[in-house]
Amino acid sequence: MPAGTRVRWAVVSATSVALVATGCGSSGGSGGGSSDASKTFTYQSSEPQNPLQPANANETGGGRIVQNLFKGLADYDPSNGKLRMQVADSIDTSDAQTYNVTLKSGWTFHDGTPVTSQSFVDAWNWAANVGNNQINSSWFGDIEGYKDVHPENGSPTTDKMSGLTVQDDTHFTIKLYNKVSYFPYKLGYVAFSPLPQGFFKDPAGYGQKPVGNGPYEFVSWDHNSQVVTKTFANYQGVDKPKNGGVVFKMYTTAEAAYADLQSNNLDVIDQVPPSALANYKNDLGDRAIDAPQGAIQNVGFTLYQSDWQGQDKAKVRQGLSMAIDRDTITKTVLQGSRKAATAWVAEGVEGYKSGTCGDFCTYNPDKAKQLIQEGGGVPGNAVKITYNADGGHKEWVDAVCNSIRQATGVNCSGDPKTDFKTARAAITGHQIDGMFRTGWVQDYPLNANFLADVYRTGAASNDTGYSSPEFDKLSTEADQAASIQDTATGYQKAEEQLALDMPAIPLWYYRTNSGYSTNVQNVTFDSFGNPAWTQVEVKG
Amino acid sequence: MGHYVLRRVLQMIPVFFGATLLIFLMVYSLPGDPIAAMFGDKAADPAQVASLRHKYYLDQPLWKQYLHYMNNIFHLDFGTSFTGRPVSEIMADAFPVTIRLALVAFFFEIFIGLPLGLIAGLYRGSVADTLVLVLTLIVISIPVFVLGYIAQTIFAINLGWVTATVQDSTDISQLILPGLVLASLSLAYVARLTRTSIGENLRADYMRTAVAKGLPRHTIIGRHLLRNSLIPVVTFLGTDLGALMGGAIVTEGIFNIAGVGNVLYKAINQKEGPTVVGIVTVLVLVYLVASLVVDLLYAVLDPRIRYA
Numbered sequence: 001m002p003a004g005t006r007v008r009w010a011v012v013s014a015t016s017v018a019l020v021a022t023g024c025g026s027s028g029g030s031g032g033g034s035s036d037a038s039k040t041f042t043y044q045s046s047e048p049q050n051p052l053q054p055a056n057a058n059e060t061g062g063g064r065i066v067q068n069l070f071k072g073l074a075d076y077d078p079s080n081g082k083l084r085m086q087v088a089d090s091i092d093t094s095d096a097q098t099y100n101v102t103l104k105s106g107w108t109f110h111d112g113t114p115v116t117s118q119s120f121v122d123a124w125n126w127a128a129n130v131g132n133n134q135i136n137s138s139w140f141g142d143i144e145g146y147k148d149v150h151p152e153n154g155s156p157t158t159d160k161m162s163g164l165t166v167q168d169d170t171h172f173t174i175k176l177y178n179k180v181s182y183f184p185y186k187l188g189y190v191a192f193s194p195l196p197q198g199f200f201k202d203p204a205g206y207g208q209k210p211v212g213n214g215p216y217e218f219v220s221w222d223h224n225s226q227v228v229t230k231t232f233a234n235y236q237g238v239d240k241p242k243n244g245g246v247v248f249k250m251y252t253t254a255e256a257a258y259a260d261l262q263s264n265n266l267d268v269i270d271q272v273p274p275s276a277l278a279n280y281k282n283d284l285g286d287r288a289i290d291a292p293q294g295a296i297q298n299v300g301f302t303l304y305q306s307d308w309q310g311q312d313k314a315k316v317r318q319g320l321s322m323a324i325d326r327d328t329i330t331k332t333v334l335q336g337s338r339k340a341a342t343a344w345v346a347e348g349v350e351g352y353k354s355g356t357c358g359d360f361c362t363y364n365p366d367k368a369k370q371l372i373q374e375g376g377g378v379p380g381n382a383v384k385i386t387y388n389a390d391g392g393h394k395e396w397v398d399a400v401c402n403s404i405r406q407a408t409g410v411n412c413s414g415d416p417k418t419d420f421k422t423a424r425a426a427i428t429g430h431q432i433d434g435m436f437r438t439g440w441v442q443d444y445p446l447n448a449n450f451l452a453d454v455y456r457t458g459a460a461s462n463d464t465g466y467s468s469p470e471f472d473k474l475s476t477e478a479d480q481a482a483s484i485q486d487t488a489t490g491y492q493k494a495e496e497q498l499a500l501d502m503p504a505i506p507l508w509y510y511r512t513n514s515g516y517s518t519n520v521q522n523v524t525f526d527s528f529g530n531p532a533w534t535q536v537e538v539k540g
Numbered sequence: 541m542g543h544y545v546l547r548r549v550l551q552m553i554p555v556f557f558g559a560t561l562l563i564f565l566m567v568y569s570l571p572g573d574p575i576a577a578m579f580g581d582k583a584a585d586p587a588q589v590a591s592l593r594h595k596y597y598l599d600q601p602l603w604k605q606y607l608h609y610m611n612n613i614f615h616l617d618f619g620t621s622f623t624g625r626p627v628s629e630i631m632a633d634a635f636p637v638t639i640r641l642a643l644v645a646f647f648f649e650i651f652i653g654l655p656l657g658l659i660a661g662l663y664r665g666s667v668a669d670t671l672v673l674v675l676t677l678i679v680i681s682i683p684v685f686v687l688g689y690i691a692q693t694i695f696a697i698n699l700g701w702v703t704a705t706v707q708d709s710t711d712i713s714q715l716i717l718p719g720l721v722l723a724s725l726s727l728a729y730v731a732r733l734t735r736t737s738i739g740e741n742l743r744a745d746y747m748r749t750a751v752a753k754g755l756p757r758h759t760i761i762g763r764h765l766l767r768n769s770l771i772p773v774v775t776f777l778g779t780d781l782g783a784l785m786g787g788a789i790v791t792e793g794i795f796n797i798a799g800v801g802n803v804l805y806k807a808i809n810q811k812e813g814p815t816v817v818g819i820v821t822v823l824v825l826v827y828l829v830a831s832l833v834v835d836l837l838y839a840v841l842d843p844r845i846r847y848a
Contacts, residue, residue, distance in 0.1 A: 047623075047806070048623060049578070049622055049623060049810060050578070050622060050623060050624075051623060051624040058578075058579065130587050130588055130591050131591060133588065133591055133592050133595055134588075135578055135579060135588070137585060137588050138585040138588065150585075150587060150588075151587065152586065152587050153587070204624055207624055208624065208625075223623075223625065223629075223630070223633055223798075224633065224634070224798035224802070224803065225798055250796075250798065251705075251796050252792075252793050252796065252802050252805070252806070253793045253794070253796070255689070255793075255794065256704070256705050256793065256794060256795065256796040257796075259692055259693075259696065259697060259704035259705060260703070260704045260705050260796070262697050262704065263696050263697050263700065263703065263704045265703050265704060265705065265707065421577070
């Protein structure tokens with residue numbers, strides 16, 4: 001998912017990092033002190049924009065609530081982003097196309113009914129069905145039979161995907177259209193959660209009062225005010241809650257949440273507001289959090305324009321990349337809040353390899369000038385970087401342009417579009433000239449997500465129009481690998497091709513800047529920018 | 541009088557239709573597609589978009605959408621938001637919150653603004669007058685969000701007298717600080733308006749007569765001076781009540797109050813047609829009723845005003 005786009009306010013929070021304070025804070029709790037496992041803590045949230053159904057939660061507000069109410073076959077370990085089994089005992093495959101799922105026994109929904117193979121298969125068939133209007137329905141597109149329940153035109157011909165077969169209560173198989181070796185990683189996404197039988201009788205009602213199988217059960221939804229959850233006593237997952245529940249308090253501004261945090265009316269916040277970034281480490285002391293996020297900021301090229309085509313122009317793009325002094329900009333303009341990128345995959349993601357970009361991401365004005373000349377120079381000796389003016393990007397775009405101008409003499413300037421929607425429309429409508437701000441926030445913490453979905457020919461989010469037979473070949477090979485490790489290694493090879501072609505310049509990796517109140521401890525954040533919910537301890 | 545009121549109420553009907561139509565047109569001419577926006581900018585699945593468009597009746601021509609909407613309104617159905625909640629329920633949640641906040645603010649405007657203006661007007665050129673003028677000037681010149689954040693930082697974070705945001709909007713004591721911030725600007729206007737009006741009427745003939753007649757001072761000020769001076773102030777207060785209802789977005793944001801302003805702001809952002817049209821229509825009606833009440837109050841204040 002392109003950076004900062006999951007929901008509109010996520011854009012604000014992601015960009016707010018632009019002005020973060022200097023210094024490095026510790027992510028993690030201050031430790032020590034007794035805790036009371038029955039006490040709840042409050043978290044800054046926003047009113048969900050859709051009913052609370054797993055396949056309908058694509059925005060942060062609803063997404064993080066659903067994530068806590070439901071648990072799928074697998075999820076991602078908050079400490080390292082690796083896939084870890086939850087309801088599934090194992091997900092096996094011999095050909096990366098047919099997956100055999102074995103469930104653990106003992107899992108139940110909050111209403112006491114057991115979680116079986118049927119709970120998953122029914123839930124996925126329902127969610128994939130175009131008629132049920134689930135925003136994340138396309139996530140099921142890999143599964144054979146998806147096109148029957150989700151035709152491009154007209155009504156579904158059936159309500160079951162042929163690729164899903166239930167053997168018994170604890171075994172089922174998933175057959176895919178193509179080989180997707182990292183499919184289990186997708187299964188960690190909340191859209192793949194199971195649903196209880198009661199749901200199908202009244203989906204709308206369950207969307208207001210969800211019954212899941214996750215660590216927390218739904219108590220109440222006081223609209224625009226709060227969603228209250230409590231710990232589910234019979235939770236079978238590996239991450240047993242160390243607290244009594246999470247109360248999601250709705251905030252419309254990050255400033256209000258921060259004020260509440262400072263006066264201990266709110267326990268954990270999402271992102272520090274831009275106005276407080278300079279001071280939050282002083283305000284909060286060791287309760288301030290500065291943790292890596294699975295997100296990257298790039299500047300893309302309009303490769304669909306003839307100006308930027310041809311092998312020589314790759315040298316120009318590499319030269320421009322070398323003209324950007326990432327270290328200085330992240331330290332000064334961005335006040336140390338981001339980390340200079342050395343690859344196209346964000347830090348901490350499975351398959352991340354630092355330095356793929358090599359010298360091309362190292363500031364070197366002389367080499368930059370030389371490469372640009374060898375490549376025939378920048379068309380018109382001028383470039384524009386298009387960005388959305390509502391996201392706090394102006395400062396760094398100007399800094400990048402200054403760096404390019406001073407290093408190479410190329411006339412660089414920013415080209416602001418009024419807001420995110422307008423900028424996106426111009427980018428996807430190919431109405432950009434030269435360069436544009438782009439980025440990527442992980443859907444799941446695997447390097448394939450940063451590469452296949454952005455740089456493969458014709459990929460939905462391939463905004464640059466990049467098309468490299470070599471990259472496509474390497475990523476297809478990686479998709480067919482026997483294991484996730486091999487997939488990750490395969491994609492690392494594909495990533496090396498990006499250094500040769502430089503379709504987009506990697507700039508820096510995002511960080512989570514947050515904090516917590518004096519009521520809680522052991523607060524850590526994962527690469528999605530979410531706290532490790534079940535690990536938060538409330539002081540006794 | 542009864543005839544007049546009836547005519548005014550009947551006038552609200554075309555205004556109601558005109559307002560809903562205008563707002564409807566405006567919401568649907570906003571740039572951006574609400575359904576595509578639901579997907580963030582992850583490439584939206586066309587089949588799903590088409591299906592959602594059909595669900596929310598957005599695949600019909602505009603005039604049909606409007607007729608559909610109006611038809612529902614007559615069945616007391618204000619539509620549903622994207623969260624699946626009826627708009628009537630959303631309004632039933634948001635309006636009481638805002639009304640409470642608006643009343644608190646209104647209370648401050650009347651019981652602080654009026655006396656300040658009265659004192660300043662009666663003792664023109666005195667220290668009190670200068671003080672009122674300077675204070676109101678400061679309040680008028682500082683944007684409300686600055687006042688809000690300053691008040692929040694001082695009283696909640698530094699002193700800890702109140703919670704930084706409103707935890708429970710049914711607790712009036714928690715609404716005092718946001719109410720005062722919300723009222724500040726209008727309060728200053730009320731004070732200045734009252735001061736000027738009092739100042740003018742002090743020199744009126746009937747005042748001289750009243751003084752010459754030897755009426756007691758409180759009768760002169762209460763019955764003659766204040767009553768005659770209040771007409772412009774009441775006009776201002778009446779329209780301000782409408783503004784307090786719909787225009788509290790900034791204050792509601794600072795103090796995290798889930799009132800009409802916040803709900804409306806979010807709905808506009810998401811282009812949730814039914815929610816925006818519903819709320820704004822109610823706000824238009826509030827304005828109409830408030831101005832009717834103001835007009836009727838004129839007659840109470842000045843018996844010379846008659847309604848034919």
